[in-house]
Amino acid sequence: MGLACGIVGLPNVGKSTLFNSLSSAKAEAANYPFCTIEPNVGVVLVPDARLEELAKIVKPERVLPATINFVDIAGLVRGASKGEGLGNQFLAHIREVDAVMQVVRCFEDPNVVHVENRVDPVADVQTITTELCLKDLDTVQKRADRARKNIKVGGKAGELEKRAAEVCDVLSKHLDEGRPARLFAAFAGDDDVAQQVIREMQLLTSKPTFYVANVDEASVADPAKNKHFQAIKAFADAEGSKVVPICAAIEAQISELDPADRPEFLASVGLEEPGLNVLARTAFELLGLITYFTAGEKEVRAWTIHRGDRAPQAAGVIHTDFEKGFIKAEVMWWQDFVTLGGESKAREKGKLAIEGKEYVVRDGDVVHFRFNV
Numbered sequence: 001m002g003l004a005c006g007i008v009g010l011p012n013v014g015k016s017t018l019f020n021s022l023s024s025a026k027a028e029a030a031n032y033p034f035c036t037i038e039p040n041v042g043v044v045l046v047p048d049a050r051l052e053e054l055a056k057i058v059k060p061e062r063v064l065p066a067t068i069n070f071v072d073i074a075g076l077v078r079g080a081s082k083g084e085g086l087g088n089q090f091l092a093h094i095r096e097v098d099a100v101m102q103v104v105r106c107f108e109d110p111n112v113v114h115v116e117n118r119v120d121p122v123a124d125v126q127t128i129t130t131e132l133c134l135k136d137l138d139t140v141q142k143r144a145d146r147a148r149k150n151i152k153v154g155g156k157a158g159e160l161e162k163r164a165a166e167v168c169d170v171l172s173k174h175l176d177e178g179r180p181a182r183l184f185a186a187f188a189g190d191d192d193v194a195q196q197v198i199r200e201m202q203l204l205t206s207k208p209t210f211y212v213a214n215v216d217e218a219s220v221a222d223p224a225k226n227k228h229f230q231a232i233k234a235f236a237d238a239e240g241s242k243v244v245p246i247c248a249a250i251e252a253q254i255s256e257l258d259p260a261d262r263p264e265f266l267a268s269v270g271l272e273e274p275g276l277n278v279l280a281r282t283a284f285e286l287l288g289l290i291t292y293f294t295a296g297e298k299e300v301r302a303w304t305i306h307r308g309d310r311a312p313q314a315a316g317v318i319h320t321d322f323e324k325g326f327i328k329a330e331v332m333w334w335q336d337f338v339t340l341g342g343e344s345k346a347r348e349k350g351k352l353a354i355e356g357k358e359y360v361v362r363d364g365d366v367v368h369f370r371f372n373v
Helices: 013-022 050-060 086-093 121-153 155-177 181-188 190-200 229-239 248-256 259-268 274-288 311-318 322-323 333-342 343-348
Strands: 004-008 039-045 063-064 067-072 099-106 211-216 243-246 289-295 299-306 325-335 353-355 365-371
Touching: 004 013, 004 086, 013 039, 013 067, 013 155, 013 248, 013 274, 039 274, 050 063, 050 289, 050 333, 067 155, 067 274, 086 121, 099 229, 099 311, 121 155, 121 190, 121 211, 121 343, 155 181, 155 190, 155 299, 181 190, 181 274, 181 353, 211 229, 211 274, 229 243, 243 289, 248 259, 248 274, 248 333, 259 353, 299 311, 322 325, 322 365, 325 333
Parallel strands: 004 067, 004 099, 063 299, 099 211, 211 243, 289 365
Antiparallel strands: 039 067, 289 299, 325 353, 325 365
């Protein structure tokens, strides 16, 4: 599907180290600001135990999990909204991603320089959010000016522009207080005009966002003991956002190990699975994505769609011809497929349903599409 999550944060909080662990694309990681200038893009596999269970039944030639793109973006500094540091490039790259993952530093290390000479994850988030809000404020004020000019058109169009100006004025005050547009959008609720105005402006702070707390090795097994993690967790909870604790240094070690050696290492540091697995799933969920499966002798594959997509849209992810010529979908629940031992057994037991164009595909459906072009 090509959806991307941008990794952002102040310089030297562990963004590139984390990215190197997430992806086979190796971003440069070093102890100085602006080490990352051009964004690095990595395609990351989304772990899914259901896929493995399906593969055990079908025994295909290959297994293809769902993926998500992560983009490592240059570190931001105070004044980025006015072009300070690499502000213009940073803001342009954020505009191109679908969701934002803010990495904050939750570890003490005198050997790793912090751009503002302190360890305060909440202040880090506020610095980034303020710069994004200032850029959005400029966008909103320009839209308000345009709306006020267009009010004199009159009629329904004029009324809509009048409402747009009102929305922009309230949103401007919201942003001026350092609060992201996504929180305003939630407050606007069912106000269709307000939601439309916000969508049209494509504001940086409208993007779905979650936080990654980069903790030290000592607190990775129990991050609640880390005072910096406690602070960012309380902040995230207050605004209804998710925060994922992770130790980038440990994840870098895990990524270098042979898969067979990873369980023993994970146990030694008190982890059940790599933190990166949680990270990938969190980004996937944040983007409102779900997975359905196709299962055949050649491949068992996870396909990515948006929650709420109907059968023809889901078919179109495989090929546009599938959507254009959609006839029907043969659907099985993945657990029935596994428990009964495959499609033929599921069909015999009445666990295979024939669905039409209005069927909303579920997360975990195993689907075979019939089409004609």
